[in-house]
Amino acid sequence: MKNIKFNKYIYILVSFFFFLISCNNKKTEESGHEEEKSETEVALTQVQFKTVGIETGSVENRNLNLIIKANGYTTVPPQNMANISTLIGGTVKDILVLEGTFVNKGKVLATIQNLEVVEMQEDYHSATANIEYLQLEYNRQKTLSDEDVNPRKVLQEVKAKLAVERAKAKAAKNKLQALNMNTNGSNLVPIVSPISGYVGKISIAKGAFAETGTILFEVVDNSQMHLDLNVYEKDLGSIAVGQTIDFILTNQGNKSIKGKIFGINKSFSNESKTVAVHAKINPDDSKDLISGMYVSANISIANATVPALPKDAIVRNGDKYFVYIEEVEKQEVHEHKEGEKHSEEVAGKEKGHDEIYFKAIEVVPGTTDLGYTEVKFVSPIPKDAKIVTKGAFYLLSAMKGGGEHEH
Structure with missing residues (x-):
C-alpha cells in the first residue's frame, strides 16, 4: 500500500517537471517568434x-526605359589635346599665359632664349649671299660657255656650288620655321599653341631651363568632348552604335546631359576585363566639362x-x-x-x-x-x-x- 502511494507521488512529480519544461520551451519559442x-x-x-x-x-x-549602367570618364580625341614641348632647349625668358585661359591657335605661350638660333640665322644669311654671288657667276660662265670661250667644266663647277648654297639656305630656313621663327629676328624662340583651347597644366617656370622632349604646356579643346565608358562582357551584347546615354554632373546643376554612342572597341581591357564604349556629347552641353571627370552613365537599350x-x-x-x-x-x-x-x-x-x-x-x-x-x-x-x-x-x-x- 505504501509502495502504491509512493509510486503515485513520484508520477505526480515527474508529470509536474515535464509540464514546467514544456512551458519554458513554449515561452522560448514565443519569444523567438516575436524577435523574428x-x-x-x-x-x-x-x-x-x-x-x-x-x-x-x-x-x-x-x-x-531599360538601361545599362556604366562608369567612365570624360575625354577628348587626341587631335583636340596638345602636349606642347620645344624642339630646342633653352632658358625660359617669359611666360605669357595663365592656367585656365583660352588661347587661339598660333598664340605665343612663352619664349625661350637660345644662342643656337643666332647661328641658324647667320647660316641662312651667309648662304643667301653666296647664292646671289654664285647666281651672277653662273650667268657669266654660261655666256662664255655658249661662245666657247671657257670650257664647260667651269660652268658645271659654278652650278654645283650654287646648288649647295641653296640647300644650306633652305635647311637653315626650315629649322627656323620649325621653331616658329623668322630668318630675321631675335634669339628668343616662341612656344606656340598648335590648337585653340584652354591652357591646362603649365610645367615650366621663368628662368628655368626647358629641355627638349619635356612637356611645357597642355592645351585642351573641349568642343569635341566625349565619354569613354567601361562596359562588362555580360552587357556587351545589348550595346550598339546609335544608342543614347545620359548622365548627371553636380557642376551642371544636376542637369541631365545627353549623348550618343559612336564607337565600340573590339578588344578587352586587361585589367578591368571591360570594353571601352565611346559616346559623343552635345557641344552645347560640353562647354563646362573638363577632360578626366568621372561619370556614371545610363545607356538606354530598350523600352519595356x-x-x-x-x-x-x-x-x-x-x-x-x-x-x-x-x-x-x-x-x-x-x-x-x-x-x-x-x-x-x-x-x-x-x-x-x-x-x-x-x-x-x-x-x-x-x-x-x-x-x-x-x-x-x-x-x-x-x-x-x-x-x-x-x-x-x-x-x-x-x-x-x-x-x-x-x-
Whole structure:
C-alpha cells in the first residue's frame, strides 16, 4: 500500500517537471517568434500614421526605359589635346599665359632664349649671299660657255656650288620655321599653341631651363568632348552604335546631359576585363566639362512594360532592398474552456486597436525611369496588397528602433 502511494507521488512529480519544461520551451519559442517577427514588422499608431503621411498604392505596369549602367570618364580625341614641348632647349625668358585661359591657335605661350638660333640665322644669311654671288657667276660662265670661250667644266663647277648654297639656305630656313621663327629676328624662340583651347597644366617656370622632349604646356579643346565608358562582357551584347546615354554632373546643376554612342572597341581591357564604349556629347552641353571627370552613365537599350513602384517606395537595409505592405489583422478562432481568457482578447487589449501594422518584403530593384523603379518580389505577395509608396524610409527607421513609441 505504501509502495502504491509512493509510486503515485513520484508520477505526480515527474508529470509536474515535464509540464514546467514544456512551458519554458513554449515561452522560448514565443519569444523567438516575436524577435523574428520584430525584424520584419513595424507598427504605427493612427497619430503617427497621419503625422508621417504614409501613403499606400499597388504595383503598376509601367513602360520604362531599360538601361545599362556604366562608369567612365570624360575625354577628348587626341587631335583636340596638345602636349606642347620645344624642339630646342633653352632658358625660359617669359611666360605669357595663365592656367585656365583660352588661347587661339598660333598664340605665343612663352619664349625661350637660345644662342643656337643666332647661328641658324647667320647660316641662312651667309648662304643667301653666296647664292646671289654664285647666281651672277653662273650667268657669266654660261655666256662664255655658249661662245666657247671657257670650257664647260667651269660652268658645271659654278652650278654645283650654287646648288649647295641653296640647300644650306633652305635647311637653315626650315629649322627656323620649325621653331616658329623668322630668318630675321631675335634669339628668343616662341612656344606656340598648335590648337585653340584652354591652357591646362603649365610645367615650366621663368628662368628655368626647358629641355627638349619635356612637356611645357597642355592645351585642351573641349568642343569635341566625349565619354569613354567601361562596359562588362555580360552587357556587351545589348550595346550598339546609335544608342543614347545620359548622365548627371553636380557642376551642371544636376542637369541631365545627353549623348550618343559612336564607337565600340573590339578588344578587352586587361585589367578591368571591360570594353571601352565611346559616346559623343552635345557641344552645347560640353562647354563646362573638363577632360578626366568621372561619370556614371545610363545607356538606354530598350523600352519595356514591367511591374514598377515609385522609387521612394523602395528602401535599402544592408545589402538588401525592401518595400512595406500594410498587414490585415486576422484573429485566430479556437475553442477554450469555460473561465479561460481568450488570448486574442488579451493581446488586443495589450496592443491597442489604433495600431496599423506593416511588414517588410524583400524585392530586387531593376531600372529606374521617370520616378518609377522596376521591382521583382523575392516571395509572392497578395494581389490586393497595400504597398507603402510614401513614408517607407520612416518605417525602416522605426523598424530599426529610430521610431519606437510607447502604447
